[in-house]
Amino acid sequence: MFLTKKKISKQFRIIIFFICICCFLGCNASKKDTSKIEKDNGIIVGFSQIGAESAWRTCNTRSVQEAAAARGVQLVYDNAEQKQENQIKALRSFIAYQVDVIVFVPIVTDGWDNVLQEARDAGIPVLVTDRKIDVENQSLYAGFIGTDSLKEGRNAGQFVLDTFESKRDKDHINIVELFGTEGSSVALGRAEGFREVLKDHPEYRIIYSKSGDFLRSRGYELAIEFLEMYDDIDVIYSHNDGMTLGAIEAMEEKGLRPGKDIVIITIDAQQAAIDALRGGKVNCVIECNPKTGPEIIELAEKLAAGESIPRLQYVHEEVFYETDDLSLIEPRGY
Known part of the structure; x- marks a missing residue:
């Protein structure tokens, strides 16, 4: 079971995170978005996205950000720019500043065992989304939500x-x-x-x-x-x-x-x-379906509260054929 650390106050953690992340990541505003950390009582979720390579990916990121804002969840966002080393670095920064939950879209399936063990040792639950991972110890992450x-x-x-x-x-x-x-x-x-x-x-x-x-x-x-x-x-x-x-x-x-x-x-x-x-x-x-934000944030809140979540959760998807009545398809939004 994952245990959330309570020794450091939320506001102190936020202040420390905001100051240190600039040093840790070089204050690269074009790559990282840490400027919108709010000082409230919501949980803190570290979210590592693989990039912004498509309209789909941009919509996926926006869905998570909007869902977090709607629930009063403080989201610390990182764009890995399609590099696994950037993503591992971001996950370690989340661990160092004791976020309540880590959510990430893994670029590839392998190479996550060490950093996820570090998150487990720190008592921080991890939610994998969109892409799956392959680790020796399945308990290193709490669950997966995404498409099939x-x-x-x-x-x-x-x-x-x-x-x-x-x-x-x-x-x-x-x-x-x-x-x-x-x-x-x-x-x-x-x-x-x-x-x-x-x-x-x-x-x-x-x-x-x-x-x-x-x-x-x-x-x-x-x-x-x-x-x-x-x-x-x-x-x-x-x-x-x-x-x-x-x-x-x-x-x-x-x-x-x-x-x-x-x-x-x-x-x-x-x-x-x-x-x-x-x-x-x-x-x-x-x-x-990229619009998984509400489900992701709901699962993150459960993990922060010490609740269990499904190991595997797929979102609803449809198939559109040339023979369909295509006038019935609503605007996609991405």
Whole structure:
């Protein structure tokens, strides 16, 4: 069981944190947001986000920040800028200044055992969100809340089967996969779930799979590459909307019709992807819900109070198909 330290007053901890974090992190205002620490009686939550690489990620961060403000929770926010070493440094700073709860989005699955043991030794519970981790001692963190990447991959695979089920004019269906960040649980889950559905159908072949690191620019670069390598591509399965939009740009530059010449499946459900679905440039959009802030803060409050939480909690997600009544989809907000 995690025990919250009470020897130092909340206000004193906040003052010390605010003074020392400037020294510890070099007062880099472009990277860290510690200026809005309020002196009230709410719990203190250290939140380490992996970055701001997409509209999805920005929405996810905003959701947590808004939920914390609404509940009177003091949120100390850190942007790791896609570097695990930055994130470990941030977690250690949270431990040093005795926040009540640590919440973090792990960039990759491995390499967290030592810092989480330090948090456990300090009596600070840890909540993992969005991406999962792999540690030897599962008790090093209290629980996970986020999206089900394995299910997202399965939904993508099932759409491919359903789409080409009646098309018997080809011996093989050639699939290109734009993979997410190497070593991240979401990329691994989306790849595994997709292959799980297709494993008994050898006619569906993944002819190209490379990491685009969830970035639009990399999606564009990879599309330029695979469009030069292959003339016969039936499906593009992209692990996120950013890479998808980059690939669409590259296709259109080559005179191809996205969604018609090549079937496109994407994950996230940003507004831009829904607009592309409406425009016939994408055939299936699988939601990855970023608006997890209220659930995260509720779980953090329970942990701070010494209560137990579920080990695994998934948020609700939907799948949007080209055959749906797309006018019913409400604005995404990201």
